[in-house]
Amino acid sequence: MPVPGGRLTHEDRRKIAAWLRDGLGYAEIGRRLGRPTSTISREVARNGAPGDYLADHAQRVAGHRARRRKRARPAEAATDGQPTEVERGFVDRFAALLAATGLPRMPARVFVCLLTADAGGLTAADLVRRLQVSPASVSKSIGSLESMELVARRPDPGGRRERYVIDDDVWLRAWRADTDAHGEIATAAQRGIEIFGADTTTGARLGTMGRFFARLSEQMSGTTLAETAVHDALTVVAALVHAGRPLTLGTLAGALDWPRDRAATALDAIHRRPALTDPFVLRTAGPETYTLTTRPDRLSPAQREALEK
Template structure:
């Protein structure tokens, strides 16, 4: 632990923060903080300079540890540790927990067969619980996969070649859900409210972002069918069930379903209209509430 770490601990203790919160801010286990305060504090108080001196005296009394040797062709261990810490700090600044960031970068720089939990504990000098929690976080983000260890019963954690694609797809799906929720919010709050205006802008942005990230395109035939369904709904001027729509167009239901799905996936096809589901397999068209601003709609009604 550095002198700066100890200064931060002293300051946060003075502010009344608990060991768990201090550990979270430093990216260290709670047990490390409590042990530091217990071993290097003075008469119940923790003073950074005193703790640094006590720790230094204790370290000088130990037999110097032999530096880890690097295999031929590998970067020196201290260079690797420096890179891991620097990269982890950068990731932590984006919102990823610091400990999770350290575990991720450690796996990112590991060999192809990955690392076991024990490997991570040893390399990062943290508790098994911290590693387990971080692995759970990374698995939830689909950045890490588990593989059996050929040499024993332990599992190895690996960042494989598909990690980036899975993360990309997860983000794309999340953006699409946000866009849908925002459009629903516009319907609830109304387009002439401040909340509705904000949600409309948010929905348009995330819909565009999802479309750009997905990279999905529709075939010419799919676009043609989607436009045909839109024309049918406009002409009917009333909600239509899937069965009625398919019968009127003389299509099988799966073709009509595919056309409706295409409109949902690419709402811009229907612009300035929007497809709405008003009942079980029942659809209609409405004007997009976010296409005109409240001021524009007001002017048109005058």
């Protein structure tokens, strides 16, 4: 699938490094460069982490990769549409990497085989011939990949057989599925803290895990807020801290001299981006009534005990 705008340039990488230092998320950086969020996340992952991404280093690495790809290109193509030895080796190595992430090995091999096929895809017979496996193995693998929405069926223009293809938006679907799963894990971790207690070892572990997956979900989903929304959310936080008691939506809006919709939007922004209230957490104290409490996972039991002395 071609990347919009072509390959990243040295100037693109300098901008990425600067925006990472400014604390921008991958989605916002992608929007500014006109690139998919996944392009930015892969670029950073290949070259360290957001905190140590260096544009010059990333550019040198990209140049080395391009030269290796050029040297590795087979001198002559395989005949009869069959993959070359180099291509078969790539399929097997890439499939092994996918299998390490949890995808069963045979579906992984079928997936990579389709990934490296022409735009028209492959028939089941093509897959059997290329992978040198049984039709049953291919059929079972296709069923598994279809259940994950990684593969689609298309009619074969030249006959009655079906062809299997990987749509261009498969990455977006997989990305969204991962994002939703990470958000659910963060929510479940918070619920676990309430059940086991923030003062327990389990609660502390769940707190660490919840913060990690909440941040990951935010980065992957591109949850960004306009500057005015952030300002309003922080104003609401200041109001609740100053009041020191639960406030209804109406009371909050009246005290701030805002329309109710503006106050409700600010509260919704806090719900969508809990990091805005750190080290506090927004709680619902009743119908349209809100308060702030200290995050139970921010201090360890020993730290709280020492502070209470």
